[in-house]
Amino acid sequence: MKRLTKYLLPMAAAAFLIFEVVNVVLARRALPPSITAVAPPSRPRGLRAIAGAGVIEARRENIPIGTIIPGVATEVYVKRGDFVKEGDPLFRIDDRDLKAQLLVREADLVAAQAQLDRLLVAPQQGDIPTSEAAVAEARAHYKDTEVAYNRSQALFLRNAESAGDRDRDLYAYEANKATLARMEADLNRLKVTWEKDKMVARAAVGQAQSQVESVKINLERCTVRALVDGAVLQVHVRLGQFAAPNWNEPMIVLGDVGELHVRVDIDEQDLPYFTKNAPAVATLKGRPQVPFPLRYFDVEPYVIPKQNLTGSNTERVDTRVLQVLYALPKETAVPLFIGQQMDVYIKAANPPEALKLDVDPRTITRPFDN
Secondary structure (H helix, E strand, C coil), X not given: CHHHHHHHHHHHHHHHHHHHHHHHHHXXXXXXXXXXXXCCCCCCCCCCEEEEEEEEEEEEEEEEECCCCCEEEEXXXXXXXXXXXXXXXXXXXXXXXXXXXXXXHHHHHHHHHHXXXXXXXXCCCCHHHHHHHHHHHXXXXXXXXXXXXXXXXXXXXXXXXXXXXXXXXXXXXXXXXXXXXXXXXXXXXXXXXXXXXXXXXXXXXXXXXXXXXXXXHHXXXXXXXXXXXXXXXXXXXXXXXXXXXXXXXXXEEEEXXXXXXXXXXXXXXXXXXXCCCCCEEEEECCEEEEEEEEEEEEEEEEEEEXXXXXXXXXXXXXCEEEEEEEECCCCCCCCCCCCCEEEEEEECCCCCHHHCCCCCHHHCXXXXXX
């Protein structure tokens, strides 16, 4: 047993030593370079360029469509991929309550029009002469009772007539005075204030008519229509779904896919090297082997915070970019889809002398140097 242990332990130690040596040698051996499944973006050869991240969008941008009339969707006329023309219906909101309101407003309009018609035919022929004769009669009765009252008052002061007779003449005088005032007021309304009543009635008719038109406009708005020609990119409205103006996503997204555009974010640090009509080329993200020549379309001259780092619109970033639009060719080697990301390279222009990287900063004049 001792003899076995004497030879077994050195053999085991030698085996472990050989294992460690082999392990160290293998660990120090250089591994072959790995091959990536997706090639990283690279600048085109021979092009001194500035790079930017781009997103494919429809011409005139993607158009989100909602509704200003809240309600339940009762009809959806389109599906994804359909082409629509200006004025084509997209979906419809339940409009039964608005139809009931329209009946009420139309009834109010009929009543207001009837009131105006009644005033337009008045006063009838002979109403004014009759009223004038009534005023003359009332004035004669008033004068008669006035004379009688003055006579009774004079006799009463000389104690030649009783107080009861004087009061009877006084009451008759005041009654005829009030009757004359009423007759004169009626005559004045026929001659003057009747036109004011007609103006009020006309205003009531106009108000009722405007209320009818307002309900009709809302009824038309219940059917949401396309305002431009384009393709239906997304449909987020379903039958029975409640559609509200402040929904968290658009009901339908339209886009003019006749010509696709790329919205490129150019970092503000690269803006001195950017010119509008410089040659540009784009490649699909992860597919640099297929280039797409670009044609300058437009630029939004307002530098904004970059928003497509993680896809969150509420992300706080410290990078600001200038958005430039380029048109893609209509015929492409591979199909393109709205929303795809692209790597865009724009030929760099010569910056102003003061912004060149090889300028000695000690030669630049500072504003506060003496």
